[in-house]
Amino acid sequence: xxxxxxxxxxxxxxxxxxxxxxxxxxxxxxxTSVGARSLSLRKAIILAAIFxxxxxxxxxxxxxxxxxxxxxxxxxxxxxxxxxxxGMIAVLLGSSIWVTxxxxxxxxVSTTHSVVGALIGFGLIGGxxxxxxxxxxVVNIVLSWVFSPIIGAFVSYSLFVVVKKRILDVSSPLKxxxxxxxxxxxxxxxxxxxxxxxxxxxxxxxxxxLFYSIGISLGIAIIGGVVVHFFLKGYSLNKNDEYEKVENFxxxxxxxxxxxxxxxxxxxxxxxxVGPVAAIISVLKNHEVSRQVxxxxxxxxxxxxxxxxxxxxxxYRVMETIGKKITEVTPTRGFVAEFxxxxxxxxxSRLGMxVSTTHVIVGAVIGIxxxxxxxxLNLRVIRNIVFSWLFTxxxxxxxxxxxxxxxxxxx
Amino acid sequence: MRNVIAKLFHxxxxxALHNHMIKVKECSDLLKxxxxxxxxxxxxxxxxxxxxxxxxxxxxDIIKKNIREHLPYHLFMSINRADILRFLHEExxxxxxxxxxxxxxxxxxxxxxxxxxxxxxxxxxxxLETVDSLKRTTSNIKLLSQSxxxxxxxxxxxxxxxxxxxxxxxxxxxxxxxxxxxxxxxKKIDPVSIxxxxxxxxxxxxxxxxxxxxxxxxxxxxxx
Numbered sequence: 001x002x003x004x005x006x007x008x009x010x011x012x013x014x015x016x017x018x019x020x021x022x023x024x025x026x027x028x029x030x031x032t033s034v035g036a037r038s039l040s041l042r043k044a045i046i047l048a049a050i051f052x053x054x055x056x057x058x059x060x061x062x063x064x065x066x067x068x069x070x071x072x073x074x075x076x077x078x079x080x081x082x083x084x085x086x087g088m089i090a091v092l093l094g095s096s097i098w099v100t101x102x103x104x105x106x107x108x109v110s111t112t113h114s115v116v117g118a119l120i121g122f123g124l125i126g127g128x129x130x131x132x133x134x135x136x137x138v139v140n141i142v143l144s145w146v147f148s149p150i151i152g153a154f155v156s157y158s159l160f161v162v163v164k165k166r167i168l169d170v171s172s173p174l175k176x177x178x179x180x181x182x183x184x185x186x187x188x189x190x191x192x193x194x195x196x197x198x199x200x201x202x203x204x205x206x207x208x209x210l211f212y213s214i215g216i217s218l219g220i221a222i223i224g225g226v227v228v229h230f231f232l233k234g235y236s237l238n239k240n241d242e243y244e245k246v247e248n249f250x251x252x253x254x255x256x257x258x259x260x261x262x263x264x265x266x267x268x269x270x271x272x273x274v275g276p277v278a279a280i281i282s283v284l285k286n287h288e289v290s291r292q293v294x295x296x297x298x299x300x301x302x303x304x305x306x307x308x309x310x311x312x313x314x315x316y317r318v319m320e321t322i323g324k325k326i327t328e329v330t331p332t333r334g335f336v337a338e339f340x341x342x343x344x345x346x347x348x349s350r351l352g353m354x355v356s357t358t359h360v361i362v363g364a365v366i367g368i369x370x371x372x373x374x375x376x377l378n379l380r381v382i383r384n385i386v387f388s389w390l391f392t393x394x395x396x397x398x399x400x401x402x403x404x405x406x407x408x409x410x411x
Numbered sequence: 412m413r414n415v416i417a418k419l420f421h422x423x424x425x426x427a428l429h430n431h432m433i434k435v436k437e438c439s440d441l442l443k444x445x446x447x448x449x450x451x452x453x454x455x456x457x458x459x460x461x462x463x464x465x466x467x468x469x470x471x472d473i474i475k476k477n478i479r480e481h482l483p484y485h486l487f488m489s490i491n492r493a494d495i496l497r498f499l500h501e502e503x504x505x506x507x508x509x510x511x512x513x514x515x516x517x518x519x520x521x522x523x524x525x526x527x528x529x530x531x532x533x534x535x536x537x538x539l540e541t542v543d544s545l546k547r548t549t550s551n552i553k554l555l556s557q558s559x560x561x562x563x564x565x566x567x568x569x570x571x572x573x574x575x576x577x578x579x580x581x582x583x584x585x586x587x588x589x590x591x592x593x594x595x596x597x598k599k600i601d602p603v604s605i606x607x608x609x610x611x612x613x614x615x616x617x618x619x620x621x622x623x624x625x626x627x628x629x630x631x632x633x634x635x
């Protein structure tokens with residue numbers, strides 16, 4: 001199989017897509033950390049690469065299954081295996097091309113949406129007809145696009161209001177930070193380790209996953225809280241720069257949430273690149289088109305590697321631009337935005353909804369704005385996002401149909 | 412390269428507002444040396460100082476225009492857009508009035524009668540104190556946004572605004588006293604000088620008035 005040109009081609013276009021995702025989505029999600037000067041560009045890149053890779057490997061499976069079997073019913077292609085393979089390659093190529101064009105046009109498209117559009121395009125050209133596409137799944141996905149930024153806004157608004165009530169809007173922010181800082185850190189550590197360790201156990205064995213991961217996470221959270229308690233004790237109560245001290249502490253939280261966001265992103269987005277590849281490999285291996293595609297760890301790891309490569313070669317520039325442009329965001333706000341976005345993405349990813357990380361984080365930032373946490377936001381971005389929703393599906397569907405036609409004619 | 416996040420964050424107008432305040436303060440602060448040379452009657456010095464005031468007023472104007480241009484309707488801000496624009500308008504009027512004072516002084520060689528010298532010096536001091544307390548108030552806006560509009564910071568600004576009101580009231584009292592003193596001298600001075608001196612004092616008073624209005628505008632901003 002390794003010498004099969006189709007296999008090599010599938011791997012190549014999958015990698016191309018993964019690099020695209022890494023470059024755009026990851027960089028967007030972690031940009032506020034660089035903007036708030038919580039992370040240097042280099043550290044942000046390293047963290048992003050490591051955590052999106054682990055996210056892809058440990059939690060990636062949920063969405064991948066949805067993408068490959070949800071939108072189109074693959075049993076239509078049982079008798080047309082090679083057509084199915086061409087189609088999947090076309091799906092990857094079509095969405096890659098669209099993401100690249102959109103990147104050039106500065107349209108904030110989602111790689112997730114692109115793949116869904118491409119799958120619809122493939123379904124239509126593949127003769128399954130309009131009825132062969134599982135519109136129920138498509139409607140669910142479209143709803144999740146609309147709702148995920150709103151949920152992101154809601155979560156970040158609530159979290160920011162809590163941070164504001166407990167730490168910022170008090171007579172002495174530093175005193176309340178000393179009191180609440182350890183709890184805040186424990187909570188963040190707990191949520192982070194539950195998702196991380198939970199993923200590890202899921203890969204290793206199916207027994208006692210929840211029990212063990214909650215136990216270990218609690219331990220980590222308590223240790224973290226105690227460490228932070230003693231760390232904060234060292235802060236002297238100097239009245240003049242209390243807000244700055246709070247922001248300084250938030251930098252640590254933001255580094256954690258940046259790792260979390262990269263992790264969530266890896267788990268959510270790897271499916272976009274790897275789902276179709278997995279489908280192709282399954283056909284090549286078993287010589288049949290099945291409803292379910294088994295996802296071996298190595299494919300997820302390969303996708304994660306693609307993400308990491310994308311982050312290092314192109315995400316660098318994206319993050320640099322974001323970091324230079326947004327100087328107004330502070331670590332407390334950045335932490336709330338990233339943490340909320342990562343949580344929403346992870347939950348959606350668990351539920352099998354392919355959401356766009358970029359759009360969720362835009363929603364999260366707007367949520368903080370609604371709590372009067374940001375000085376000025378440009379809401380025209382929302383218009384661009386709505387445009388991208390309207391354009392992405394027909395564009396990728398059309399592109400995929402064209403690519404598919406060309407592939408069939410050539411091969 | 413697409414950059415939704417970079418696009419989402421619009422440049423905050425707060426820093427530019429602060430820069431505008433600094434220019435307005437620089438401009439109005441020149442009124443003190445100007446009134447001093449007006450009292451001594453040094454025309455050469457007056458010409459120079461008037462030019463400097465005009466220059467600074469123009470610079471404040473440029474900052475004002477810049478802020479206005481960069482506040483499009485689709486911005487979503489922690490402070491209402493119209494409030495910011497009204498605030499900016501009033502703040503800029505401080506510099507405008509300062510320039511008007513300068514123009515009135517330059518316009519005609521008017522001698523300041525000795526009975527009025529002390530009043531004038533006192534008036535300009537109090538007016539500049541009003542502007543200064545405004546500046547001390549606006550420099551707290553940054554804290555307000557850092558704390559995301561915490562009650563503590565709002566109260567602090569509120570009490571600073573009351574201080575502006577107090578200073579403005581005091582300058583009104585001085586202005587009234589100066590006018591009385593001027594009319595006591597009405598037999599000794601020519602009417603045109605009286606007219607001009609009155610106008611100068613009134614315009615000096617409006618520097619303080621505009622500082623007070625700016626403070627009131629800030630009050631609206633907080634009371635959202």
